[in-house]
Amino acid sequence: MSRPVAIDSNVLVALIDRQDKWHRQAQALLAALKTEGASLVYFDCVLNETISVMARRAQEQRRSAEFSMLLDELLRRVPEDAVTWISVDTQRLFNRVIELIRNTGGALNFHDALIVLACQELGIEAIASFDGDFDLVTGLLRISDSSGVS
Numbered sequence: 001m002s003r004p005v006a007i008d009s010n011v012l013v014a015l016i017d018r019q020d021k022w023h024r025q026a027q028a029l030l031a032a033l034k035t036e037g038a039s040l041v042y043f044d045c046v047l048n049e050t051i052s053v054m055a056r057r058a059q060e061q062r063r064s065a066e067f068s069m070l071l072d073e074l075l076r077r078v079p080e081d082a083v084t085w086i087s088v089d090t091q092r093l094f095n096r097v098i099e100l101i102r103n104t105g106g107a108l109n110f111h112d113a114l115i116v117l118a119c120q121e122l123g124i125e126a127i128a129s130f131d132g133d134f135d136l137v138t139g140l141l142r143i144s145d146s147s148g149v150s
Contacts (some may be wrong), residue, residue: 004039005143006119008129009049009111012042016074017054019061022130025145029128032146041124042078044085045111050074086118093117100137107133116140 007030014022015030033040051071058067090097093114100113108116116137119127126141127134134142143149 002037002039003126004041004122004124005033006041006043006115006124006127007046008115008127008131008134009046009053010130011128012046012050012074012078013053014130016050016070016077017057019063025130028146029143029149032149033128033143036149038126038149040128041084041122042082043115043118044083044087045114047074047078047083048087049111084118084122086114089118089121090114104133104136107136 010022011026011029014020014026017023020026030040051074054070054074055067058064058070096117097110097113100116101108101110104113112131112133115127116134119125119140125139126143128143130144132142134140141148
């Protein structure tokens with residue numbers, strides 16, 4: 001499997017945050033993807049959402065002292081030069097994003113619709129995600145655990 005696989009924020013948050021309920025599943029999923037030789041794709045909007053979720057959780061769970069460590073771990077795993085920058089295309093894709101959100105009855109949010117369109121434009125046919133809403137999109141395989149990798 002040398003295909004590119006987009007990584008969703010819920011998988012990335014779970015991978016970084018050991019207290020996340022999906023942590024072990026995210027570890028197994030990423031390990032299986034790497035074993036299969038997948039090219040992991042990290043969109044800038046996913047990093048944006050991941051950092052925001054980790055910051056909010058740290059505040060809500062009174063774990064603010066851990067936030068810097070979580071952020072460092074994220075940036076160690078996904079350094080700036082590993083990010084695929086798609087937000088610059090948001091204006092160009094805006095109407096298509098809105099159309100996709102409308103077509104899914106709002107099941108896909110703005111970020112998710114942008115990710116779907118970026119995957120389509122970049123020829124990425126799979127996304128590692130725990131979000132079942134991606135199943136509504138034809139032509140994009142959602143991989144949620146290590147058994148779905150090969």
